[in-house]
Amino acid sequence: MIKINKLWKEYGDNVVLEDISKTVADGEFVTLVGTSGCGKSTFLKMLLGMETASRGELLIDDKPIPGEPDQSRGIVFQQYSVFPHLSVLENVMIAREFERSALLGKLFGVAKRKVREEAQALLEKVGLGPAVSKYPHELSGGMRQRLAIAQALIRKPRVLLLDEPFGALDPGIRADMHKLILELWREHQLTVFMVTHDLSEGFYLGTRLWVFDKVRHDPQAPGAWGAKITYDLTVGEIPSDTLAKVQKITSPEEQQEVGELT
Ligand SMILES: Nc1ncnc2c1ncn2[C@@H]1O[C@H](COP(=O)(O)OP(=O)(O)OP(=O)(O)O)[C@@H](O)[C@H]1O
Incomplete structure:
Protein backbone atom coordinates (compact mmCIF):
# COMPACT_ATOMS: atom_id res chain seq x y z
CA MET A 1 0.00 0.00 0.00
CA ARG A 73 9.68 0.80 -8.56
CA GLY A 74 10.27 0.96 -12.30
CA ILE A 75 9.64 3.88 -14.63
CA VAL A 76 8.94 4.30 -18.34
CA PHE A 77 9.19 7.80 -19.83
CA GLN A 78 7.72 9.11 -23.07
CA GLN A 79 11.25 9.63 -24.34
CA TYR A 80 12.52 6.14 -23.86
CA SER A 81 15.86 5.82 -22.15
CA VAL A 82 17.50 2.86 -23.81
CA PHE A 83 21.20 2.56 -24.58
CA PRO A 84 21.83 3.09 -28.32
CA HIS A 85 25.02 1.03 -28.44
CA LEU A 86 23.47 -2.08 -26.87
CA SER A 87 21.22 -4.63 -28.56
CA VAL A 88 17.61 -5.12 -27.44
CA LEU A 89 18.61 -8.16 -25.36
CA GLU A 90 21.61 -6.41 -23.82
CA ASN A 91 19.48 -3.39 -22.96
CA VAL A 92 17.18 -5.56 -20.86
CA MET A 93 19.99 -7.60 -19.32
CA ILE A 94 21.91 -4.52 -18.28
CA ALA A 95 18.92 -3.21 -16.33
CA ARG A 96 19.25 -6.33 -14.20
CA GLU A 97 23.03 -6.05 -13.99
CA PHE A 98 22.78 -2.47 -12.70
CA GLU A 99 20.51 -3.66 -9.93
CA ARG A 100 22.96 -6.35 -8.84
CA SER A 101 26.23 -4.65 -9.55
CA ALA A 102 26.25 -2.68 -6.32
CA LEU A 103 26.15 -5.92 -4.36
CA LEU A 104 27.67 -8.60 -6.54
CA GLY A 105 29.65 -6.94 -9.29
CA LYS A 106 29.18 -7.88 -12.94
CA LEU A 107 27.15 -10.95 -13.72
CA PHE A 108 28.86 -13.94 -15.25
CA GLY A 109 28.48 -17.71 -15.71
CA VAL A 110 25.25 -19.31 -14.54
CA ALA A 111 23.85 -16.07 -13.14
CA LYS A 112 24.33 -14.33 -16.48
CA ARG A 113 22.71 -17.20 -18.37
CA LYS A 114 19.72 -17.04 -16.05
CA VAL A 115 19.32 -13.32 -16.59
CA ARG A 116 19.63 -13.83 -20.36
CA GLU A 117 16.82 -16.40 -20.24
CA GLU A 118 14.63 -14.11 -18.17
CA ALA A 119 15.31 -11.20 -20.52
CA GLN A 120 14.52 -13.32 -23.55
CA ALA A 121 11.24 -14.54 -22.03
CA LEU A 122 10.22 -11.01 -21.15
CA LEU A 123 11.07 -9.74 -24.62
CA GLU A 124 8.88 -12.50 -26.08
CA LYS A 125 6.12 -11.39 -23.75
CA VAL A 126 6.28 -7.76 -24.86
CA GLY A 127 6.40 -8.80 -28.53
CA LEU A 128 10.09 -8.24 -29.19
CA GLY A 129 11.08 -11.89 -29.53
CA PRO A 130 12.15 -11.54 -33.17
CA ALA A 131 14.08 -8.33 -32.45
CA VAL A 132 16.42 -9.38 -29.63
CA SER A 133 19.57 -8.80 -31.72
CA LYS A 134 18.50 -5.47 -33.17
CA TYR A 135 19.76 -2.10 -31.98
CA PRO A 136 17.45 0.72 -30.82
CA HIS A 137 17.88 2.77 -34.01
CA GLU A 138 16.48 -0.20 -35.97
CA LEU A 139 13.23 -0.20 -33.94
CA SER A 140 9.97 1.68 -34.46
CA GLY A 141 8.68 4.04 -31.74
CA GLY A 142 6.27 1.38 -30.47
CA MET A 143 9.02 -1.23 -30.35
CA ARG A 144 11.26 1.14 -28.41
CA GLN A 145 8.52 1.67 -25.84
CA ARG A 146 8.10 -2.11 -25.58
CA LEU A 147 11.82 -2.29 -24.88
CA ALA A 148 11.60 0.44 -22.23
CA ILE A 149 8.75 -1.48 -20.57
CA ALA A 150 10.78 -4.72 -20.62
CA GLN A 151 13.73 -2.83 -19.09
CA ALA A 152 11.53 -1.65 -16.24
CA LEU A 153 9.87 -5.05 -15.70
CA ILE A 154 13.06 -7.18 -15.63
CA ARG A 155 13.68 -5.78 -12.16
CA LYS A 156 10.31 -7.15 -11.04
CA PRO A 157 9.01 -3.88 -9.61
CA ARG A 158 5.83 -3.83 -7.56
CA VAL A 159 5.07 -0.32 -8.68
N1 LIG B 1 14.11 20.21 -11.33
C1 LIG B 1 13.29 21.26 -11.33
N2 LIG B 1 13.68 22.46 -10.88
C2 LIG B 1 12.85 23.51 -10.85
N3 LIG B 1 11.56 23.47 -11.27
C3 LIG B 1 11.11 22.30 -11.73
C4 LIG B 1 11.94 21.13 -11.80
N4 LIG B 1 11.20 20.10 -12.30
C5 LIG B 1 9.98 20.61 -12.55
N5 LIG B 1 9.93 21.92 -12.22
C6 LIG B 1 8.74 22.80 -12.33
O1 LIG B 1 7.67 22.12 -11.69
C7 LIG B 1 6.45 22.37 -12.38
C8 LIG B 1 5.77 21.06 -12.70
O2 LIG B 1 6.50 20.37 -13.70
P1 LIG B 1 6.08 18.90 -14.17
O3 LIG B 1 7.02 18.51 -15.25
O4 LIG B 1 5.97 18.03 -12.98
O5 LIG B 1 4.63 19.16 -14.76
P2 LIG B 1 3.69 18.18 -15.59
O6 LIG B 1 2.32 18.30 -15.03
O7 LIG B 1 4.28 16.82 -15.63
O8 LIG B 1 3.78 18.86 -17.03
P3 LIG B 1 3.59 18.22 -18.50
O9 LIG B 1 2.19 17.71 -18.55
O10 LIG B 1 3.80 19.39 -19.41
O11 LIG B 1 4.63 17.15 -18.66
C9 LIG B 1 6.80 23.24 -13.58
O12 LIG B 1 6.55 24.57 -13.23
C10 LIG B 1 8.27 23.00 -13.75
O13 LIG B 1 8.89 24.11 -14.33
Whole structure:
Protein backbone atom coordinates (compact mmCIF):
# COMPACT_ATOMS: atom_id res chain seq x y z
CA MET A 1 0.00 0.00 0.00
CA ILE A 2 1.18 3.51 -0.79
CA LYS A 3 0.28 6.38 1.53
CA ILE A 4 0.75 9.99 0.58
CA ASN A 5 0.48 12.18 3.61
CA LYS A 6 0.22 16.00 3.41
CA LEU A 7 2.74 16.08 0.61
CA TRP A 8 4.14 19.38 -0.70
CA LYS A 9 6.71 20.04 -3.41
CA GLU A 10 8.33 23.42 -3.91
CA TYR A 11 11.20 24.53 -6.12
CA GLY A 12 12.38 27.79 -4.52
CA ASP A 13 9.37 30.14 -4.57
CA ASN A 14 7.46 27.91 -6.97
CA VAL A 15 4.93 25.76 -5.15
CA VAL A 16 4.26 22.83 -7.49
CA LEU A 17 2.18 20.45 -5.37
CA GLU A 18 0.16 21.42 -2.37
CA ASP A 19 -1.00 19.33 0.53
CA ILE A 20 -1.76 16.01 -1.20
CA SER A 21 -3.03 13.09 0.88
CA LYS A 22 -4.05 9.78 -0.71
CA THR A 23 -3.91 6.05 -0.10
CA VAL A 24 -3.44 3.59 -2.96
CA ALA A 25 -3.94 -0.14 -2.47
CA ASP A 26 -1.73 -2.73 -4.14
CA GLY A 27 -2.93 -3.54 -7.64
CA GLU A 28 -4.65 -0.25 -8.40
CA PHE A 29 -4.11 1.39 -11.79
CA VAL A 30 -4.10 5.13 -11.19
CA THR A 31 -4.10 7.50 -14.15
CA LEU A 32 -3.00 11.11 -13.64
CA VAL A 33 -4.35 13.93 -15.79
CA GLY A 34 -4.13 17.70 -15.56
CA THR A 35 -2.92 20.76 -17.42
CA SER A 36 0.67 20.99 -18.59
CA GLY A 37 3.13 21.98 -15.89
CA CYS A 38 0.85 21.24 -12.94
CA GLY A 39 3.27 18.73 -11.39
CA LYS A 40 2.28 15.26 -12.60
CA SER A 41 5.82 14.25 -13.62
CA THR A 42 7.19 15.73 -10.42
CA PHE A 43 4.76 13.58 -8.47
CA LEU A 44 5.92 10.43 -10.33
CA LYS A 45 9.56 11.38 -9.70
CA MET A 46 8.81 11.61 -5.99
CA LEU A 47 7.27 8.14 -6.07
CA LEU A 48 10.42 6.91 -7.81
CA GLY A 49 12.75 8.61 -5.31
CA MET A 50 14.30 10.92 -7.93
CA GLU A 51 12.82 13.94 -6.14
CA THR A 52 12.25 14.50 -2.45
CA ALA A 53 9.18 16.01 -0.84
CA SER A 54 9.49 19.53 0.56
CA ARG A 55 6.99 18.62 3.27
CA GLY A 56 4.89 15.60 4.16
CA GLU A 57 5.63 11.96 3.51
CA LEU A 58 5.35 9.18 0.97
CA LEU A 59 5.14 5.70 2.46
CA ILE A 60 5.25 2.29 0.85
CA ASP A 61 4.00 -0.41 3.24
CA ASP A 62 4.27 2.16 6.04
CA LYS A 63 7.97 2.85 5.38
CA PRO A 64 9.32 6.01 3.74
CA ILE A 65 9.93 5.57 0.03
CA PRO A 66 13.70 5.24 -0.37
CA GLY A 67 15.49 8.48 -1.26
CA GLU A 68 16.76 7.01 -4.51
CA PRO A 69 15.29 4.69 -7.13
CA ASP A 70 15.42 1.01 -6.19
CA GLN A 71 14.11 -2.29 -7.44
CA SER A 72 10.60 -1.87 -5.99
CA ARG A 73 9.68 0.80 -8.56
CA GLY A 74 10.27 0.96 -12.30
CA ILE A 75 9.64 3.88 -14.63
CA VAL A 76 8.94 4.30 -18.34
CA PHE A 77 9.19 7.80 -19.83
CA GLN A 78 7.72 9.11 -23.07
CA GLN A 79 11.25 9.63 -24.34
CA TYR A 80 12.52 6.14 -23.86
CA SER A 81 15.86 5.82 -22.15
CA VAL A 82 17.50 2.86 -23.81
CA PHE A 83 21.20 2.56 -24.58
CA PRO A 84 21.83 3.09 -28.32
CA HIS A 85 25.02 1.03 -28.44
CA LEU A 86 23.47 -2.08 -26.87
CA SER A 87 21.22 -4.63 -28.56
CA VAL A 88 17.61 -5.12 -27.44
CA LEU A 89 18.61 -8.16 -25.36
CA GLU A 90 21.61 -6.41 -23.82
CA ASN A 91 19.48 -3.39 -22.96
CA VAL A 92 17.18 -5.56 -20.86
CA MET A 93 19.99 -7.60 -19.32
CA ILE A 94 21.91 -4.52 -18.28
CA ALA A 95 18.92 -3.21 -16.33
CA ARG A 96 19.25 -6.33 -14.20
CA GLU A 97 23.03 -6.05 -13.99
CA PHE A 98 22.78 -2.47 -12.70
CA GLU A 99 20.51 -3.66 -9.93
CA ARG A 100 22.96 -6.35 -8.84
CA SER A 101 26.23 -4.65 -9.55
CA ALA A 102 26.25 -2.68 -6.32
CA LEU A 103 26.15 -5.92 -4.36
CA LEU A 104 27.67 -8.60 -6.54
CA GLY A 105 29.65 -6.94 -9.29
CA LYS A 106 29.18 -7.88 -12.94
CA LEU A 107 27.15 -10.95 -13.72
CA PHE A 108 28.86 -13.94 -15.25
CA GLY A 109 28.48 -17.71 -15.71
CA VAL A 110 25.25 -19.31 -14.54
CA ALA A 111 23.85 -16.07 -13.14
CA LYS A 112 24.33 -14.33 -16.48
CA ARG A 113 22.71 -17.20 -18.37
CA LYS A 114 19.72 -17.04 -16.05
CA VAL A 115 19.32 -13.32 -16.59
CA ARG A 116 19.63 -13.83 -20.36
CA GLU A 117 16.82 -16.40 -20.24
CA GLU A 118 14.63 -14.11 -18.17
CA ALA A 119 15.31 -11.20 -20.52
CA GLN A 120 14.52 -13.32 -23.55
CA ALA A 121 11.24 -14.54 -22.03
CA LEU A 122 10.22 -11.01 -21.15
CA LEU A 123 11.07 -9.74 -24.62
CA GLU A 124 8.88 -12.50 -26.08
CA LYS A 125 6.12 -11.39 -23.75
CA VAL A 126 6.28 -7.76 -24.86
CA GLY A 127 6.40 -8.80 -28.53
CA LEU A 128 10.09 -8.24 -29.19
CA GLY A 129 11.08 -11.89 -29.53
CA PRO A 130 12.15 -11.54 -33.17
CA ALA A 131 14.08 -8.33 -32.45
CA VAL A 132 16.42 -9.38 -29.63
CA SER A 133 19.57 -8.80 -31.72
CA LYS A 134 18.50 -5.47 -33.17
CA TYR A 135 19.76 -2.10 -31.98
CA PRO A 136 17.45 0.72 -30.82
CA HIS A 137 17.88 2.77 -34.01
CA GLU A 138 16.48 -0.20 -35.97
CA LEU A 139 13.23 -0.20 -33.94
CA SER A 140 9.97 1.68 -34.46
CA GLY A 141 8.68 4.04 -31.74
CA GLY A 142 6.27 1.38 -30.47
CA MET A 143 9.02 -1.23 -30.35
CA ARG A 144 11.26 1.14 -28.41
CA GLN A 145 8.52 1.67 -25.84
CA ARG A 146 8.10 -2.11 -25.58
CA LEU A 147 11.82 -2.29 -24.88
CA ALA A 148 11.60 0.44 -22.23
CA ILE A 149 8.75 -1.48 -20.57
CA ALA A 150 10.78 -4.72 -20.62
CA GLN A 151 13.73 -2.83 -19.09
CA ALA A 152 11.53 -1.65 -16.24
CA LEU A 153 9.87 -5.05 -15.70
CA ILE A 154 13.06 -7.18 -15.63
CA ARG A 155 13.68 -5.78 -12.16
CA LYS A 156 10.31 -7.15 -11.04
CA PRO A 157 9.01 -3.88 -9.61
CA ARG A 158 5.83 -3.83 -7.56
CA VAL A 159 5.07 -0.32 -8.68
CA LEU A 160 5.27 0.72 -12.32
CA LEU A 161 5.41 4.43 -13.10
CA LEU A 162 4.51 5.48 -16.63
CA ASP A 163 5.09 9.07 -17.74
CA GLU A 164 3.11 9.52 -20.95
CA PRO A 165 4.64 6.36 -22.33
CA PHE A 166 2.44 6.22 -25.42
CA GLY A 167 2.12 9.95 -26.15
CA ALA A 168 4.33 9.83 -29.24
CA LEU A 169 2.79 6.72 -30.81
CA ASP A 170 0.28 6.37 -33.65
CA PRO A 171 -3.28 5.45 -32.61
CA GLY A 172 -3.08 1.86 -33.90
CA ILE A 173 0.19 1.21 -32.09
CA ARG A 174 -1.20 2.86 -28.97
CA ALA A 175 -4.13 0.44 -28.96
CA ASP A 176 -1.65 -2.49 -29.07
CA MET A 177 0.34 -0.93 -26.23
CA HIS A 178 -2.84 -0.50 -24.17
CA LYS A 179 -3.55 -4.19 -24.55
CA LEU A 180 0.01 -5.05 -23.55
CA ILE A 181 0.11 -2.82 -20.50
CA LEU A 182 -3.23 -4.17 -19.21
CA GLU A 183 -1.96 -7.74 -19.65
CA LEU A 184 1.30 -6.97 -17.83
CA TRP A 185 -0.54 -5.15 -15.04
CA ARG A 186 -2.76 -8.17 -14.41
CA GLU A 187 -0.09 -10.81 -14.87
CA HIS A 188 2.57 -9.13 -12.71
CA GLN A 189 0.03 -7.77 -10.17
CA LEU A 190 1.51 -4.32 -10.46
CA THR A 191 0.41 -1.08 -8.90
CA VAL A 192 0.51 1.40 -11.76
CA PHE A 193 0.66 5.20 -11.83
CA MET A 194 0.39 6.56 -15.35
CA VAL A 195 0.49 10.18 -16.51
CA THR A 196 -1.43 10.87 -19.68
CA HIS A 197 -2.59 13.93 -21.61
CA ASP A 198 -5.35 11.88 -23.13
CA LEU A 199 -8.39 11.75 -20.89
CA SER A 200 -9.96 8.87 -22.80
CA GLU A 201 -6.76 6.86 -22.36
CA GLY A 202 -6.90 7.66 -18.63
CA PHE A 203 -10.46 6.38 -18.36
CA TYR A 204 -9.82 3.35 -20.51
CA LEU A 205 -6.73 2.07 -18.70
CA GLY A 206 -7.20 3.23 -15.11
CA THR A 207 -9.24 1.85 -12.27
CA ARG A 208 -8.90 5.26 -10.68
CA LEU A 209 -8.35 8.67 -12.23
CA TRP A 210 -6.78 11.67 -10.50
CA VAL A 211 -7.15 15.19 -11.78
CA PHE A 212 -4.33 17.56 -10.81
CA ASP A 213 -5.40 21.20 -10.83
CA LYS A 214 -4.31 24.51 -9.42
CA VAL A 215 -7.39 25.88 -7.71
CA ARG A 216 -5.88 29.12 -6.42
CA HIS A 217 -4.06 31.61 -8.65
CA ASP A 218 -2.26 34.82 -7.72
CA PRO A 219 -1.49 36.82 -10.89
CA GLN A 220 1.21 38.75 -8.97
CA ALA A 221 2.92 35.56 -7.81
CA PRO A 222 2.21 32.68 -10.23
CA GLY A 223 4.23 30.22 -8.14
CA ALA A 224 2.50 31.00 -4.86
CA TRP A 225 0.00 28.14 -5.04
CA GLY A 226 0.47 24.56 -6.13
CA ALA A 227 -1.76 21.93 -7.69
CA LYS A 228 -3.94 19.61 -5.69
CA ILE A 229 -5.80 16.47 -6.68
CA THR A 230 -9.23 17.95 -7.20
CA TYR A 231 -10.96 14.80 -8.40
CA ASP A 232 -10.24 11.21 -7.36
CA LEU A 233 -12.59 9.10 -9.46
CA THR A 234 -13.31 5.41 -9.53
CA VAL A 235 -13.53 4.60 -13.20
CA GLY A 236 -16.91 3.21 -14.14
CA GLU A 237 -18.73 5.07 -11.38
CA ILE A 238 -18.48 8.66 -12.56
CA PRO A 239 -21.60 10.82 -12.77
CA SER A 240 -21.95 12.58 -16.13
CA ASP A 241 -21.84 16.10 -14.65
CA THR A 242 -18.52 15.27 -12.96
CA LEU A 243 -17.24 13.90 -16.25
CA ALA A 244 -18.07 17.16 -17.99
CA LYS A 245 -16.20 19.16 -15.34
CA VAL A 246 -13.12 16.96 -15.63
CA GLN A 247 -13.16 17.29 -19.41
CA LYS A 248 -13.19 21.05 -19.01
CA ILE A 249 -10.22 21.07 -16.61
CA THR A 250 -8.05 18.78 -18.68
CA SER A 251 -8.94 20.22 -22.07
CA PRO A 252 -10.38 23.71 -21.64
CA GLU A 253 -10.29 24.64 -25.35
CA GLU A 254 -11.12 21.43 -27.03
CA GLN A 255 -13.33 18.98 -25.20
CA GLN A 256 -12.48 15.36 -25.83
CA GLU A 257 -14.78 12.45 -26.45
CA VAL A 258 -14.53 10.00 -23.58
CA GLY A 259 -14.83 6.32 -24.24
CA GLU A 260 -13.76 6.32 -27.86
CA LEU A 261 -11.09 3.73 -27.09
CA THR A 262 -13.41 1.19 -25.54
N1 LIG B 1 14.11 20.21 -11.33
C1 LIG B 1 13.29 21.26 -11.33
N2 LIG B 1 13.68 22.46 -10.88
C2 LIG B 1 12.85 23.51 -10.85
N3 LIG B 1 11.56 23.47 -11.27
C3 LIG B 1 11.11 22.30 -11.73
C4 LIG B 1 11.94 21.13 -11.80
N4 LIG B 1 11.20 20.10 -12.30
C5 LIG B 1 9.98 20.61 -12.55
N5 LIG B 1 9.93 21.92 -12.22
C6 LIG B 1 8.74 22.80 -12.33
O1 LIG B 1 7.67 22.12 -11.69
C7 LIG B 1 6.45 22.37 -12.38
C8 LIG B 1 5.77 21.06 -12.70
O2 LIG B 1 6.50 20.37 -13.70
P1 LIG B 1 6.08 18.90 -14.17
O3 LIG B 1 7.02 18.51 -15.25
O4 LIG B 1 5.97 18.03 -12.98
O5 LIG B 1 4.63 19.16 -14.76
P2 LIG B 1 3.69 18.18 -15.59
O6 LIG B 1 2.32 18.30 -15.03
O7 LIG B 1 4.28 16.82 -15.63
O8 LIG B 1 3.78 18.86 -17.03
P3 LIG B 1 3.59 18.22 -18.50
O9 LIG B 1 2.19 17.71 -18.55
O10 LIG B 1 3.80 19.39 -19.41
O11 LIG B 1 4.63 17.15 -18.66
C9 LIG B 1 6.80 23.24 -13.58
O12 LIG B 1 6.55 24.57 -13.23
C10 LIG B 1 8.27 23.00 -13.75
O13 LIG B 1 8.89 24.11 -14.33
